[in-house]
Amino acid sequence: MTFAANQSFSAIRAELCMPEFVRRRMDAHYVTRVQQLLGGEHLHVWKPAEAGAVMLASNDYLNISNHPHLLAAQARSLLGSQSGMLMSSVFLQEGSSQHRLEAKFAAYMGAEDGVLAQSGWAANVGLLQTLAGPGVPVYLDMMAHASLWEGVQSAQAIGVPFLHNDPAHLERQVDKQGAGIIVVDALYSTNGSVAPLQRVVEIAERSGSILIVDESHSLGTHGPRGAGLVAQLGLTERVHFRTASLAKAFAGRAGFLTCSSQFKGYFLSASRPAIFSSCLLEHELAWFDAALDFISAADAQRAALRDVTTQVREGLRGLGYNIDDGSEQIVALEAGPEPKTLVLRKALERRGIYGAVFCAPATAKNRSLVRLTLNAGLSAQQIARLLDACADMRHEVDLEGWSSSKRQHRLTLV
Numbered sequence: 550m551t552f553a554a555n556q557s558f559s560a561i562r563a564e565l566c567m568p569e570f571v572r573r574r575m576d577a578h579y580v581t582r583v584q585q586l587l588g589g590e591h592l593h594v595w596k597p598a599e600a601g602a603v604m605l606a607s608n609d610y611l612n613i614s615n616h617p618h619l620l621a622a623q624a625r626s627l628l629g630s631q632s633g634m635l636m637s638s639v640f641l642q643e644g645s646s647q648h649r650l651e652a653k654f655a656a657y658m659g660a661e662d663g664v665l666a667q668s669g670w671a672a673n674v675g676l677l678q679t680l681a682g683p684g685v686p687v688y689l690d691m692m693a694h695a696s697l698w699e700g701v702q703s704a705q706a707i708g709v710p711f712l713h714n715d716p717a718h719l720e721r722q723v724d725k726q727g728a729g730i731i732v733v734d735a736l737y738s739t740n741g742s743v744a745p746l747q748r749v750v751e752i753a754e755r756s757g758s759i760l761i762v763d764e765s766h767s768l769g770t771h772g773p774r775g776a777g778l779v780a781q782l783g784l785t786e787r788v789h790f791r792t793a794s795l796a797k798a799f800a801g802r803a804g805f806l807t808c809s810s811q812f813k814g815y816f817l818s819a820s821r822p823a824i825f826s827s828c829l830l831e832h833e834l835a836w837f838d839a840a841l842d843f844i845s846a847a848d849a850q851r852a853a854l855r856d857v858t859t860q861v862r863e864g865l866r867g868l869g870y871n872i873d874d875g876s877e878q879i880v881a882l883e884a885g886p887e888p889k890t891l892v893l894r895k896a897l898e899r900r901g902i903y904g905a906v907f908c909a910p911a912t913a914k915n916r917s918l919v920r921l922t923l924n925a926g927l928s929a930q931q932i933a934r935l936l937d938a939c940a941d942m943r944h945e946v947d948l949e950g951w952s953s954s955k956r957q958h959r960l961t962l963v
């Protein structure tokens with residue numbers, strides 16, 4: 550037996566003796582959820598896609614991940630002499646390539662300064678941790694990304710949820726609990742809905758609260774040169790912090806947050822992900838540098854994405870799918886209970902359409918869905934294939950019985 554095989558054998562044996570408090574949780578997953586609820590199948594396990602399948606799971610909205618200029622820029626960096634330093638960004642020297650790229654991203658977004666993080670998750674957790682603390686109310690839209698909730702937990706602050714895209718409810722919560730930190734996504738990752746940013750800004754200003762807007766799904770795709778929805782609405786000077794995952798339109802692995810230069814100095818000595826986790830590598834910076842040039846000039850790709858979005862949304866609406874929770878390039882087919890979403894996933898898969906399953910904890914328990922992420926590179930044939938599949942499978946997936954269809958039905962009765 551090889552050394553590696555030996556190692557894995559002893560690891561498995563150790564797992565057999567897992568204490569009861571973990572075993573119970575694993576049973577809730579494997580026994581209650583997978584075996585009893587889903588008949589032994591796993592919601593996330595798609596079959597390998599055949600050639601020609603329509604892939605709608607990636608967040609590469611502008612379809613740039615295989616762009617030869619960007620790959621060449623990254624390859625030059627990888628093969629060049631600059632290997633970068635394996636260390637925390639706290640130790641970067643003044644004028645380093647990361648600092649130069651941070652200034653370039655900040656200028657693009659119309660901000661004084663900014664910080665590159667290892668991921669959108671690290672940017673959000675680090676930011677909330679440096680702003681909030683015990684006793685500070687943090688008002689989060691119920692659909693705000695999990696990384697923002699995680700930041701509240703790690704700051705030991707008080708998370709106060711408000712109803713999705715409901716500024717009146719936010720206002721009531723703020724009036725009750727006082728000034729704090731308001732947190733929204735500009736464009737929500739589950740269903741493609743857009744935050745009422747103007748109203749949220751007014752509530753933040755009136756109450757003296759800090760405002761954080763996560764632009765992960767709108768940076769690159771929305772606003773002037775792709776600078777995001779806050780920029781599009783002329784609100785850059787009224788939003789304290791904007792954060793973004795660069796694993797969406799920017800098609801790499803990093804995160805960014807805008808801030809003042811003074812805040813940046815504080816952040817770098819207070820944010821635990823910034824201090825205790827290694828910084829980005831040179832070839833990753835080279836990718837983002839080239840991607841930023843490309844994306845700021847990519848009006849044609851942004852227009853193509855809008856066009857694809859309109860075609861798909863109108864087509865699905867015409868077929869009787871309730872997709873009216875959202876309006877942008879993320880489209881939720883919300884079947885509801887997990888067994889229904891499993892049937893939906895398999896029906897799509899059989900027709901060569903691949904999306905992403907979202908279920909608890911990413912959605913409420915009985916509002917699971919398949920998310921279709923559109924991109925600027927989708928051809929007319931691919932859109933037709935998607936719509937044909939959705940037309941064909943309506944009976945098979947029991948569209949009438951979906952939670953989203955029932956909601957629509959109730960609304961039309963009112």
Ligand SMILES: Cc1ncc(COP(=O)(O)O)c(C=O)c1O
Binds near residue numbers: 669696766793803
């Ligand atoms: C709105 C939002 N914020 C933050 C993140 C985290 O980003 P990353 O994947 O770069 O950690 C995501 C990723 O799913 C997201 O959708």
